[in-house]
């Protein structure tokens with residue numbers, strides 16, 4: 451008997467998707483599967499519920515939500531034999547989109563039923579795992595604002611981008627050194643990505659792959675607002691990497707040292723975090739989690 455547990459975030463996306471035992475019974479029969487559904491009641495609870503499921507002997511744990519829920523569930527499964535499934539019912543669903551997991555719940559469940567697995571790389575930022583991307587600067591400020599809005603929709607995200615862009619004052623000047631050599635004062639964005647999807651079909655790092663053992667790094671130094679608007683336009687046409695001043699490369703390790711400034715504002719898989727450490731070490735852990743796709 452296979453134990454398959456579903457960790458459902460009831461507020462992911464528009465909060466209107468229902469995944470319960472009745473729906474699941476038509477995909478996972480009682481003869482072959484022991485199915486359990488656990489719903490999260492607060493931010494971070496998916497970690498606790500996944501740890502519990504692992505100790506209960508689940509061999510497949512399915513994250514039902516967006517990138518935040520996937521991050522919480524997957525973080526527990528790194529370097530284990532337990533398989534990660536995803537039912538993308540979030541707003542952006544960047545990782546699921548890169549893995550070509552359908553947004554349609556029934557199609558995603560059929561995929562899990564077929565259980566074709568692959569190993570993917572995992573990012574680590576000072577020991578905290580990320581699966582899609584992490585960023586410092588503008589994207590973190592956007593997420594901070596977005597998390598303050600009520601709806602988790604594309605409209606709220608775009609509104610957060612625009613408002614942050616026009617209010618992007620550096621109250622606390624930040625100077626960073628990257629890999630011990632290159633120094634940036636108030637960089638607009640430092641972005642390290644495992645996946646090529648930011649969510650909503652946007653991509654800052656279109657060449658990124660979940661299986662190449664590499665992080666795709668994008669650095670946008672401090673620029674004039676007009677140059678940044680031009681960057682935004684070029685991003686829509688996927689031509690942003692060639693712009694003057696924009697630095698992009700692939701690596702398996704990135705070190706950022708804070709020379710000035712009180713903390714780093716960061717986002718990891720779309721969740722806002724402040725990092726008070728002076729040094730941030732971002733690494734890529736090759737093939738460290740098994741996922742159904």
Ligand SMILES: Nc1ncnc2c1ncn2[C@@H]1O[C@H](COP(=O)(O)OP(=O)(O)OP(=O)(O)O)[C@@H](O)[C@H]1O
Pocket residue numbers: 459460461462463464490491492493494495515516517518519520522539540541542543544602649719720721
């Ligand atoms: N019951 C709950 N109440 C409030 N927050 C919750 C609850 N359950 C989970 N969360 C938190 O909701 C946040 C958003 O979840 P998630 O990222 O899965 O959805 P999303 O934001 O709609 O999707 P995406 O990140 O793909 O845009 C996560 O930080 C998660 O920890």
